[in-house]
Amino acid sequence: MITFEGAAKHYPDGTVAVADLDLTVETGQTTVFVGPSGSGKTTSLRMINRMVEPTRGTVRIDGVDIRDRDPALLRRGIGYVIQQAGLFPHRTVLDNIATVPLLLGTPRRAARARAAELMELVGLDPAMGRRWPHQLSGGQQQRVGVARALAADPPVLLMDEPFSAVDPVVRTGLQDELLRLQQELRKTIVFVTHDIDEAVRLGDRIAVFRPGGELAQYDSPERLLTDPADDFVEGFVGHDRGVRRLSFFPARVLSLRDDVVFEDDLKVEDVRHIAAEHPWLLVVDTERSPVGWLSDRSLVDVPSGIRLSELDTVPFGHTFTVETDSLRAALDSAVLSPAGRAVGVDVDGRVLGVVTQDDLGAALWSVTE
Numbered sequence: 001m002i003t004f005e006g007a008a009k010h011y012p013d014g015t016v017a018v019a020d021l022d023l024t025v026e027t028g029q030t031t032v033f034v035g036p037s038g039s040g041k042t043t044s045l046r047m048i049n050r051m052v053e054p055t056r057g058t059v060r061i062d063g064v065d066i067r068d069r070d071p072a073l074l075r076r077g078i079g080y081v082i083q084q085a086g087l088f089p090h091r092t093v094l095d096n097i098a099t100v101p102l103l104l105g106t107p108r109r110a111a112r113a114r115a116a117e118l119m120e121l122v123g124l125d126p127a128m129g130r131r132w133p134h135q136l137s138g139g140q141q142q143r144v145g146v147a148r149a150l151a152a153d154p155p156v157l158l159m160d161e162p163f164s165a166v167d168p169v170v171r172t173g174l175q176d177e178l179l180r181l182q183q184e185l186r187k188t189i190v191f192v193t194h195d196i197d198e199a200v201r202l203g204d205r206i207a208v209f210r211p212g213g214e215l216a217q218y219d220s221p222e223r224l225l226t227d228p229a230d231d232f233v234e235g236f237v238g239h240d241r242g243v244r245r246l247s248f249f250p251a252r253v254l255s256l257r258d259d260v261v262f263e264d265d266l267k268v269e270d271v272r273h274i275a276a277e278h279p280w281l282l283v284v285d286t287e288r289s290p291v292g293w294l295s296d297r298s299l300v301d302v303p304s305g306i307r308l309s310e311l312d313t314v315p316f317g318h319t320f321t322v323e324t325d326s327l328r329a330a331l332d333s334a335v336l337s338p339a340g341r342a343v344g345v346d347v348d349g350r351v352l353g354v355v356t357q358d359d360l361g362a363a364l365w366s367v368t369e
């Protein structure tokens with residue numbers, strides 16, 4: 001447990017970087033510091049490993065005032081990951097990861113073996129260990145940064161905007177990887193970001209900072225979206241927080257219909273009676289992978305005997321996974337679908353059914369009211 005007790009940082013020029021911070025970071029959880037630029041997130045984070053000394057107040061780790069700890073020893077128990085990884089350019093990837101164990105006197109062979117294991121843990125091919133940092137993509141470098149921070153197996157991990165320099169797709173992949181790692185490792189993570197979506201995705205608890213280094217709200221992601229403490233937090237979490245909240249409700253509450261789903265070896269006359277009542281039919285192959293949408297109008301002039309596989313279909317858009325996705329993913333799937341309907345699949349990508357906008361609307365009202 002990390003506790004800030006009235007911790008403040010004032011600079012001689014009068015800047016109040018952090019004002020009287022009282023906050024407890026729970027062991028084994030991910031706590032996210034989020035807020036606009038200059039609101040004191042990084043300063044607060046760096047108080048934890050004594051890179052910044054508070055001008056007032058106290059920071060404790062497991063009850064011990066960190067001023068009573070030797071900074072070098074303290075930092076051995078605290079991994080630190082920064083934006084753009086901060087790798088040593090003239091060391092191979094493997095030696096970058098092995099930096100701390102080597103400093104602590106671990107024999108080179110053992111340190112490199114451990115580094116190779118860590119590469120696998122963060123989703124990198126250990127064969128990349130012989131490369132130089134500049135020979136990796138930005139996302140791969142961030143993974144190396146995470147592996148390096150984990151090398152001494154510290155109970156605490158500080159992450160300062162670690163994923164902000166990579167593109168959104170890579171960023172989502174890195175977030176997924178961190179969620180997976182955290183399931184396994186249960187470190188005490190403090191993560192700084194500007195991005196409320198990232199905070200909601202990764203945080204067990206979120207601390208929202210406001211300009212002037214004040215804590216505006218400290219809550220679970222769901223509480224933050226449901227019940228923002230004031231106008232500042234409401235503005236910061238965004239006026240679309242209603243839609244964001246849907247990420248906390250599972251898509252499996254939806255009722256899916258499969259009476260409009262047809263395998264593509266059927267003939268047009270087998271489906272005409274359904275098409276008379278439904279504007280869109282979903283065609284799947286014999287493995288139940290989605291093929292595309294057929295509109296009722298597109299069947300009008302098609303002679304009998306033609307198989308569905310011979311017809312042009314409209315792209316099915318993107319699917320949602322019923323067991324693991326949220327209502328937000330289902331809504332997204334419906335909104336982006338040319339048919340205005342969401343396609344629900346199982347974890348192997350087989351179609352379980354479709355959800356119409358009416359069904360979706362009814363489910364949204366019932367869970368969020």
Ligand SMILES: Nc1ncnc2c1ncn2[C@@H]1O[C@H](COP(=O)(O)OP(=O)(O)OP(=O)(O)O)[C@@H](O)[C@H]1O
Nearest residue numbers: 011013015016017036037038039040041042043044
């Ligand atoms: N050495 C310093 N001297 C004076 N002011 C400083 C110093 N270091 C930081 N500050 C100020 O303290 C405030 C908080 O900075 P901090 O880096 O903690 O903010 P942040 O929320 O992490 O911002 P960002 O998201 O832009 O990184 C800022 O106004 C910054 O300019």
